[in-house]
Amino acid sequence: MAAAQPATDEVARRSLSESVRRRRSGAAWEGVVEATIYATGLFTIVLLVGILFLLGQQGLRLFFEMDYPIGKFFTFGNAITDNTTDIEKFRFGILAPLIATMWVTLVTLIIAVPLGLATAVYISELAPPRVRLLIKSAAELLAGVPTVLFGFVGLFLLVPFVRDQFGWGAGGMSGMTAGIVVAFIAVPLIISIADDALQAVPLDFKENAYALGCNKLQAIWFVIIPAAISGITAAVMLGMARAIGETMTVLILAGGNSSIPEAPTESMRTMTATIASGFGNASAYSLLRPALFMTGAVLFLITLFTTVLADLVLDKQRKKFAR
Amino acid sequence: MVFKRFLGKRTLLLALMVGLMGALLVACGSDEESDSGDGEATTPTATEASGGGEATASATEAMQELSGSLNIEGSSTVAPYTRLAIEAFEAAHPDVTVTTGEIGSGGGITAFINKEVPIAAASRQIKQEEIDQAKAAGLDPFETTIFRDALAIVVHPSNTAVESLTFEQVAKIFAGEITNWSEVGGNDADIVLYTRNEESGTFAYLEEDVIQKALGKEAEYSADINKQANAPAGLTAVAGDPNGIFYAGLGNLSDIPAGAVRVIPIAKDDSSEAFEPSEATVASGDYPIARGLFYYTDGDPAQSSDPLVKAYIEFVLSPEGQAIGEEIGFLPVN
Numbered sequence: 001m002a003a004a005q006p007a008t009d010e011v012a013r014r015s016l017s018e019s020v021r022r023r024r025s026g027a028a029w030e031g032v033v034e035a036t037i038y039a040t041g042l043f044t045i046v047l048l049v050g051i052l053f054l055l056g057q058q059g060l061r062l063f064f065e066m067d068y069p070i071g072k073f074f075t076f077g078n079a080i081t082d083n084t085t086d087i088e089k090f091r092f093g094i095l096a097p098l099i100a101t102m103w104v105t106l107v108t109l110i111i112a113v114p115l116g117l118a119t120a121v122y123i124s125e126l127a128p129p130r131v132r133l134l135i136k137s138a139a140e141l142l143a144g145v146p147t148v149l150f151g152f153v154g155l156f157l158l159v160p161f162v163r164d165q166f167g168w169g170a171g172g173m174s175g176m177t178a179g180i181v182v183a184f185i186a187v188p189l190i191i192s193i194a195d196d197a198l199q200a201v202p203l204d205f206k207e208n209a210y211a212l213g214c215n216k217l218q219a220i221w222f223v224i225i226p227a228a229i230s231g232i233t234a235a236v237m238l239g240m241a242r243a244i245g246e247t248m249t250v251l252i253l254a255g256g257n258s259s260i261p262e263a264p265t266e267s268m269r270t271m272t273a274t275i276a277s278g279f280g281n282a283s284a285y286s287l288l289r290p291a292l293f294m295t296g297a298v299l300f301l302i303t304l305f306t307t308v309l310a311d312l313v314l315d316k317q318r319k320k321f322a323r
Numbered sequence: 324m325v326f327k328r329f330l331g332k333r334t335l336l337l338a339l340m341v342g343l344m345g346a347l348l349v350a351c352g353s354d355e356e357s358d359s360g361d362g363e364a365t366t367p368t369a370t371e372a373s374g375g376g377e378a379t380a381s382a383t384e385a386m387q388e389l390s391g392s393l394n395i396e397g398s399s400t401v402a403p404y405t406r407l408a409i410e411a412f413e414a415a416h417p418d419v420t421v422t423t424g425e426i427g428s429g430g431g432i433t434a435f436i437n438k439e440v441p442i443a444a445a446s447r448q449i450k451q452e453e454i455d456q457a458k459a460a461g462l463d464p465f466e467t468t469i470f471r472d473a474l475a476i477v478v479h480p481s482n483t484a485v486e487s488l489t490f491e492q493v494a495k496i497f498a499g500e501i502t503n504w505s506e507v508g509g510n511d512a513d514i515v516l517y518t519r520n521e522e523s524g525t526f527a528y529l530e531e532d533v534i535q536k537a538l539g540k541e542a543e544y545s546a547d548i549n550k551q552a553n554a555p556a557g558l559t560a561v562a563g564d565p566n567g568i569f570y571a572g573l574g575n576l577s578d579i580p581a582g583a584v585r586v587i588p589i590a591k592d593d594s595s596e597a598f599e600p601s602e603a604t605v606a607s608g609d610y611p612i613a614r615g616l617f618y619y620t621d622g623d624p625a626q627s628s629d630p631l632v633k634a635y636i637e638f639v640l641s642p643e644g645q646a647i648g649e650e651i652g653f654l655p656v657n
Contacts, residue, residue, distance in 0.1 A: 078546060081521040083429050085452050160563055170515050170549035171564030256520065256550035267549045277552055280430030280522045284437055285456040 052300060059294035066287055073294065077260045079269070081278030083286045090287045094295055096260040100175060100268035101299075104250055107179025107264050108186055108243035113236055115183070116190025120235070123191070124198035125220050136195065143188035151252035154181035159253065170267035173255035179264065181253055182246050186239035193238060197231020198224060237310040241303050247272040271299045390418035393631045397424070397431020397444030398524045399554050400472060400572035401616050405444060407647045412638050419631065425553070428524025435619055436460050441632050443619040446472065446524035446572060447531070467618045469639050470653035472572050473600030474525060474612040477558065477584040479565045485509040487588040487597030490611045494537035496568060497529060499545025504566065517557045517569040520550040528614050529570060558584055570612075573600055573652035605654045616653065 062068045068087055076093025084090050119139070123132045158181060163172025201224050209219040225232065255267025258274070269277070275292050282289035395405055402425035409421040426434070428445035435443035436457045449457075449464055457464045476493055478485065485507055488496070495501040496514055505511045519526040534542050551557035554575040561567040562583040569584075576586070588597035591611045604610035620627060624636035638644045645655040 083433055083453065083521075085456065155559070163563065170517065171560055171567055173549065173560065251552060252556070256552075257547060258550060259546040267547075269550065277520045277522065277550065280426040281433055283433040283453075283456055285459055286433075 052297065052304075055293050055297035055300055059290050059297045062287065062290035062294050066290065068287055068291070073291070079258045079274050079295075081258075081274065081281050081288055081292070083281040083283050083288055085286055087287065090291075092288070092291045094271070094298055096258060097269060097271040097274040097295065098298065100254065100261050101244055101270040101272070101302075103175040103261055103264040103268065104179045104182060104246075104254065104270055105240060105243040107176055108182045109236070109240060111180060111183035112186040112190055112239050112243075116187045116235065116239065117194055117232065119187070120191045120194035120198060120232075121220060121225070124195050125224060126216070136191075139188040139191045142184070143192065147185055147246060148248045148252075150181050150185055151249040154178075154249065154253050166265070168265040170255040170257065173253055174266055175254050175261055175264040175268045175270075178250045178254040178270075179243075181249050182243050185246060185249065186242045189242055190235045190239040193235035194228075194232050197228040197235065200231065201227040233310055233313070237307060240306060244299070244303055244306075245272060247276050251276055271295050275299075389416045389630060389634055391631055392420040392422070393442070393629075393635060394440045395421065395423040395431075395442045395444055395618075396426055396434040396440040397442075398428040398446040398616070399425035399519075400428075400446040400525055400574060401444035401469075401618075403574040403577070403651055404470070404616075404648050404653060407651070408635075408639055408644055411643065411647060412635060415638075416634075421631075421635065427519065427522030427526075429527065430522040432457075432464075432619060435464070435621075436462065438462070441620060441629060442635070445617045445619060446614060447528040448615070448617065449619060450527075462621045464619050465621065465623050467620065467624060467636055467640070468615045468656050469618055470616045470645075470648045470656060471605055471613055472574070472616050472653050473602075473605045473610050474528070474570050474614065475573055475576060475586045475600045476568065476570050476589060476612070477561055477576075477586055478568050479561060479563075480582060480585045481565050482509060482585060485587065487590055489590045489592055489597075490533070491537045491592065493589060493612070494534045494542070497544060497548070498534050498538055498542050499547060500538070512566045515564055515567045516545055516548045517560050517564075517567055518544065518548045518550055519554065519557060519570075520552060525554075525570060525572065526550075532614065533612060554578060577651065602649065602652055602654050613654075 062073065063070050066087070068090065073093055075095060076091060077096055078091055079093060079096050080091045082090065119135065123135045127135065154177065158177055159172035161172070162168050162174070162177050168174040168176055205223055205227055206219055209223040214222065250270045251273040254270060254273060256269050256273070256277075257267035258269045261268035275295055278288060278292050282292055395409075402423055405423040409423060412421060413419055423444070424431075424434075428443075428447050431440070431443040432445060432449055432453050434440045436453065438460065449466065454464055476488065482504070485504060488507060492501060492507050496507070497516060497518070499516075501507060502514055503511065504514055518529070521527075530544055534544065549560070551560060551569075554571045555578040557569040558571060558575070558579045561569040562579060571578075576584075586599055588599045589611055590597035591609075596609075598604040598609045600610050600612070605613045618624075618636060618639070620632055620636065624632050627633045627636075640656070649655060
């Protein structure tokens with residue numbers, strides 16, 4: 001991954017394309033294929049821009065057409081999804097769902113990152129092949145479980161426990177409860193991607209580390225993890241995106257209080273849950289519809305900026321490591 | 324490749340961001356309304372406009388030939404009834420398929436305004452601004468009262484210290500003016516408020532016809548309410564929370580096992596006796612938290628151009644249709 005040697009890579013690529021060209025001389029045909037592949041790649045970007053365009057077009061009507069005050073949208077401390085056309089009566093601000101999403105994501109990351117990464121390191125570097133296979137397939141199975149089942153199981157196992165032991169939120173339903181369950185949704189994803197990254201570290205790296213007298217732990221800590229850092233960061237970022245975007249579980253488990261949550265142990269309603277529980281009310285004429293689109297746009301921008309930020313950080317790390 | 328050479332990774336990212344920002348700005352300016360459905364007729368199939376001579380006699384004749392499908396969306400309080408009514412209605416008309424959702428009254432009326440369904444079920448009356456929205460969409464919302472229903476206030480079964488509540492106490496509890504059970508004769512514990520979410524007619528009913536009726540027009544729900552997606556979710560929450568309080572239509576109480584929650588008797592005021600919600604106490608006017616249940620259609624269903632809408636509403640108001648409602652605790656309208 002990060003250890004790619006540009007020189008040999010370039011050679012390999014050139015010789016490959018050389019041999020392909022020699023075998024079929026139809027340069028025009030090759031151009032068509034190349035253009036098609038380029039177009040499919042471009043399609044992703046078109047889709048991305050399209051989504052944001054739709055969200056923005058529908059969402060910004062709230063301020064520019066319906067004159068809902070921008071300040072109120074960003075500072076009002078509740079998000080009541082009434083179907084109304086009356087600006088005075090519409091009490092919707094994005095702050096509360098935004099903070100709720102942040103709490104749930106924070107709890108998820110605190111639990112899922114150490115758990116996921118430790119498991120990935122264990123199965124990639126330490127576990128005997130059999131155990132590795134077992135854990136890896138278990139994680140993959142877990143990743144395929146529909147999230148509504150996580151919500152369901154959480155409701156009947158975790159919620160009573162949290163209520164009786166800690167008394168958090170509304171009868172055990174809180175951002176914390178939801179975050180814990182979402183963590184178990186994110187963990188298999190983190191394991192899978194981080195494991196792939198660790199596996200991709202070239203064998204010479206490890207051999208060199210051992211040759212220099214590293215023990216297993218030192219090799220993992222000083223050589224293997226730094227070498228795989230870009231993939232590991234990607235794993236964490238995707239886990240984070242999963243937490244931000246998770247809907248069903250938080251709808252069931254976070255409690256549903258639409259005002260600003262001051263602590264993760266409170267009952268709350270995240271951005272995704274607000275959209276999910278509000279869109280039935282969002283008639284074409286109401287203020288709610290653009291407000292929910294706007295919420296969606298903010299949700300989208302958050303994930304976009306985290307990904308871009310992560311990419312920039314990665315780039316820096318990669319360069320540092322390449323030296 | 325050539326592209327790669329002059330489009331470094333960072334430049335690409337930058338270009339992408341600029342593109343997205345641009346999309347946002349363009350979106351600002353364009354204000355085209357891309358909503359579909361305007362101008363479309365509500366009725367997909369109007370094969371025959373069953374002439375309305377003698378209401379019942381001709382109706383039964385016309386019913387023989389009824390076919391097609393009908394969608395109803397709305398109140399989850401009405402839904403248990405609608406499901407039973409549909410069963411009987413479909414049994415009488417084998418070629419007819421009727422489906423119902425239970426997104427909530429607000430959601431049902433919204434679907435009606437958006438012309439997604441011809442009938443909206445509601446556990447509250449349509450609001451003036453919803454009427455305005457419907458009119459703007461070219462619809463003429465017509466209200467058919469199908470039943471009256473008591474709204475049960477439920478608490479955890481262990482919460483027996485609170486013998487009963489008054490109408491005003493219920494209002495104050497949900498408005499957040501009473502926050503501890505000890506203020507109404509219970510244990511010293513904070514009250515945990517569970518409500519339906521904003522799509523629910525019951526949610527709006529309790530704010531408008533209980534909280535605001537008792538405490539004034541400006542009163543509203545406490546900020547600390549925990550909004551549940553549906554009645555079973557709220558009932559389950561209260562069944563597990565010794566300090567919880569929730570409300571649900573009588574028809575919804577069958578969603579969880581009997582005894583899982585305690586239905587609390589309610590008194591009109593300090594000087595009157597408290598009654599449990601039932602058909603009888605609603606009919607006598609003794610139980611104070613009762614409301615109408617409604618179907619909303621485009622214009623009078625008796626004159627509807629959609630024979631299915633006409634036949635279905637007729638069925639609901641017929642003795643047979645009303646008897647089905649009585650079975651689940653609703654009070655017939657006649």
